[in-house]
Amino acid sequence: MTEAFDPVRVAAENLRLPLNPTRNVIEMLQNDYTVAFITRYRAERTNGMNENQIRSIENQFKRLSSVLAKQENIIKTLTKDKKLTPELERSIRHARTLADVEELYAPYKKGAKTSLAERARQLGIEPLARLVLDRQKSVDMKSQVDGSRKGLESVKAVETALKNIIADIISKDAATRERLKRLAERSVMLESSARSSSKEEKEEFDRKYQDYFRFSSPFRFLKAHQILALNRGEQQKVLSVKLVLPKLDETAHLDWAKRKWIRHDAAAEIFALIEKSLLDAHSRLMIPKVLRELRRDATESAEREGVAVFIENLKRVLLTPPVRGATVLGIDPGYRHGCKVAAVDSTGRILFTTVLHLLLIPKRRAKEELRAIIDEQRCKLLAIGNGKGSRETQEIVSDVIRSKSLWHREVSYCIVDESGASLYSVSPIAQEEMPDLEPNLRSAVSIARRLQDPLAELVKIDPKHLGIGMYQHDMPKKMLDDALAGVIEDAVSLVGVDLNACSVPLLRHVAGMGPTRAKAVVDYREKNGAFVNRSQLRKVKGIGAKTFEQCAGFVRISQASVPLPPPPPPPPSPPRLIKDDDDDDDDDDDFVPQRAAGKSRKRKAGAAAKVSTESKRRKKNDDLPEPFDATNIHPESYEAARKLLELVGATVDQLGQEVLRQKLGRLSLRNVADDLKIGVPTLELIVDAFRRPVRDLRDDFNEPIFRKSVLSMADLRRGAILTGRVTNVVSFGVFVDVGVETSGLVHVSSLRGAQLHYGDQVRVEVDKVELDRKRIGLLLA
Known part of the structure; x- marks a missing residue:
């Protein structure tokens, strides 16, 4: 019996990681330790692995464990149905993906359509087929003819049944399949073309898929974004996509296969039978399967790369440095419904909200209204959403700043990505936080707060709606959701949260917390006042020893938020003296301290005092600040x-x-x-x-770019040098915001090996400007 594989060992080999640390990681994950906790506080057991390596181990182990479980279930079922052969068991245990296991099992499922080979085997002639392959001498097919059985009614039918069995044997040969797969990986071509569609659809799809309407490329050179785009175009029935194995390569493989399967001394009729079987196996069974596997593997790889790009961008978005200590005016631009405006103080508290029709009234009046609000609310920073009307709003803001008539000389503005703000504004979280505001005004508050503390604000929004990544809506939902939950937990845990200032949406992402415990913590804080130290978390319902262990290092107790301890009690008053009524002459004993109780009461209290001393001491320490609680x-x-x-x-x-x-x-x-x-x-x-x-790790990243003037695409000239900020990283390059209405692309071929991330500030050179297509080509300066 073939032994089952070890998922831990295979995971370590696939990821090229040492076995023992990998085994330790899996053991801790199975004991419900979070990735963030393992990364920071169990580095001794992991050889210092980072969170990406640990998550890769987690994903590999889950996938391999599911494959192993599927293998065991199928083998048990096949054994029970008496369909398991040693060859089939070896094939099943050799499989390393669920798709491969399912494909091997498919012909044997109850109710499954019986294959041609299986039907031929049911006629009882498989021994003859194997004899043909083994001896390759002439055989008496007439002896197998049975007019009463369908499939054996003639010599021609017997030959067909033998051909189907031999083709099945050849198609399942590991060496033949592996060689064909390696050949296909090197030489298969992908071709795509446009399918017919209505005029309206064509206009829409021309913009999205025109690069693939007449497209051909060696399959191995395809990029992840191309594979995902082709898949989407095919699913939307816009594109026809096919893989083609070049004839020269196909012929070369068939020549090799003939040499492998047909002996030089084979009888003529046997040579012809095996050759037909080989061609049938090649065209009907092997080529379609290999091409399906290629597309499936390429799609899975592209999806993993797409998820990796998305989570890396998301992590950078969440770790954007906060802008502290300033009152911010958030503006959500709009035409017909006006620009929604909200002023928030340095703590995010809402000071003022209104709607200004800046883009529908005369510019002079619009500037006066905006200037009045900036002065009245004492705003130094303006956060402008990048939606419709953003450019026109920027022009008005820029004119107001240039007029130098504001209350402060250093007023500036910043463009804030407003993706997801409208969805957030009608969410239960927004309704709970701002019950008295209309949804359109909530979006302006969110834009302002995104500038002040991106992490605290963006965790309230589904990351798939943040406008980053590559084809994220085409990713397998569970794979993407798991990855996003992990990266949010990593980001929140890396930064840490102030236990006395955090909200439920932020606290819920701390390692080990979750929404229920986070709400219990905030409720406890509101009922009992600020936390004095981390140990007080143990008093919150639902925070047991394991949860405390997981989350304690990621919450902070800022000493500024800890209430001052009560003043020390006054010193005890001196004992009251009473007159000694005895008649001796010793005046020194005339006054003695008065006992509060007799000897019996003193003895009774003594034992209880000893028992409670330790608990009182612990209780006293629980109410004292701990300086280390402000650190990690x-x-x-x-x-x-x-x-x-x-x-x-x-x-x-x-x-x-x-x-x-x-x-x-x-x-x-x-x-x-x-x-x-x-x-x-x-x-x-x-x-x-x-x-x-x-320490705030976000301080190590580049701050947002603040501007006082505005440019447009029409102002750009080839060769101009600009400073911009990376707004998206994809497999074919990076998009850079240079302060105009659309981000420019630095193609991967122009990066010269530079590793750029979301939020990085870069100097770029304008290479080309296509006003009609709203495209800007950039080069690294």
């Missing part, structure tokens, strides 16, 4: 962190100061880790927190 040090490492401070002769008050950085720079981390009985990765995390105790 996990509570399980607090003791090690205190020992490290003691080792270098520092105090908690010196966190982040140069004197502590110098002391830490002189340490041998390996030796210190051994002394503290912790791993080097954990020690490195503690040391980094000591150097930068309050």
Whole structure:
């Protein structure tokens, strides 16, 4: 019996990762540890793998485990039905995808249409077919003729049945199939053409698919975006797509197959029979299957690449640096329904909302109305949505800024991607947050807040509606949803959340939380006041030991948000003295302290006091601030962190100061880790927190670009050098916003190996401008 494969080992081999750390990752995932927690706080067990590697392991293991489970179920079913042969079992166990397993099982399913080969086998002539292949001598087919049985009624029918069985044997030969597949991978051509459609459809599809109406390419050179576009065009019945194996390659393969399957000394009639069987296996069974596999594998690879591009863009979007400390005026441009305007203070609190018909009234009046609001609300920054009317709105804003008549000289504006804002404005989250505002005004508030804190605002919106990625709506829903949930959790956990300021939509994405626990935490905070330390999370219903372990390192307690401790109680008053009524002459004993209770009461309280001392001490500490709660040090490492401070002769008050950085720079981390009985990765995390105790990883990325004037495509000239911001990364290049009405494309061939990400600021050179097609070609400057 062929042994089942080990999914852990195969996953490690496929990903080229060491076996033991891979096994550790899978073990922790099966114990409900989150990827974010494993990445940051269990680096010793993973050899320092990053979150992408861990998610790849998770996906590989899930896929391989499902294949293994499917294999076992099918083998059990086939054994029960007495249809399992050693050859079939080997083929099933050799399969590494669900599609391959299903294809092998399909002919044996109950109710499945019986194949030609299977029907021939049911006639009982398979031994003769194998004898033909083995000996390749003349056989007596007349002896197999049986006029009473369909399929054996003549010599011709017997020959056909033998041909079907031999073709099936050849088509399932691993060496023959593998050689044909390798050949096809190298030489198959893809051809696509336009299908007939109505005039209206043609006008619409011309814009989307005109590059593929007469398209031909070696299949192996196709890019992921081309495969996804061709698939979509075929599904929409706009394109006809086919794979073609060149005749020369096909002939060469058939010549090789003849040499493999037909002996030089074969009898003439046997030579002809096997040759016919081989041609039938090639054209009817092998070529269609190989081409289906090629398209399926290419589609799956393109989908994985598309998901990878999407989540990388999403992560960069979520990690866009916040713009702190300023009142922002959000503007959602519009024509007939006006421009929706909302002013929010530095904390995101709504100060003012209105609707201005800036694009329908005289420009002079529009500028005066806008200037009045900017001055009245003391706005330094304007966030303008990039929807319809954005360019005209920018022109008005730019004129107001250039007039230098505003309350502040440094007023500027920024273009904010408003994708998903309209959907958010009618969502339950928006209705709960802004019950008194109309949906159109909520979108203006969202645009302003997106500039202030993109992470906190964008987690409220389905990422598929954020206008990033490549063909994300064509991706398998579960694969995409799982990937998006993971990247949002990674981003939120990387940044961390302030436990006393976060909202439910943000907190729910912290590792180990989820919507129910997040709501319980916020409800507890509203009922009991601000959290003083992380340990108080344990008091929230639903936060058990496992959840606390997972989430504690990713929540912060900002010392500024912790209420001041109550003043210390006044010192106890001195004991009251009473007159001693005895008659001795010792005046020193005339006054003695008054006992509050007799000896029996004192003895009774003593035992209870001893029992409750420890619990009181714990309760007292639970109400005290913990300085390490403002860092990303996990509570399980607090003791090690205190020992490290003691080792270098520092105090908690010196966190982040140069004197502590110098002391830490002189340490041998390996030796210190051994002394503290912790791993080097954990020690490195503690040391980094000591150097930068309050760190926002988003500060390492480029801030949004603020502008005071406006350009249009008509202003662009070839050779002009501009500064722009990457707004999307796809397999064929990157799109860059240079401040005009459409983003320009830097084609992958022009990147010269540069690795660009969403949000990066780049200097680009204008290469070409196509006003009619609204296309801008850019080069890296």
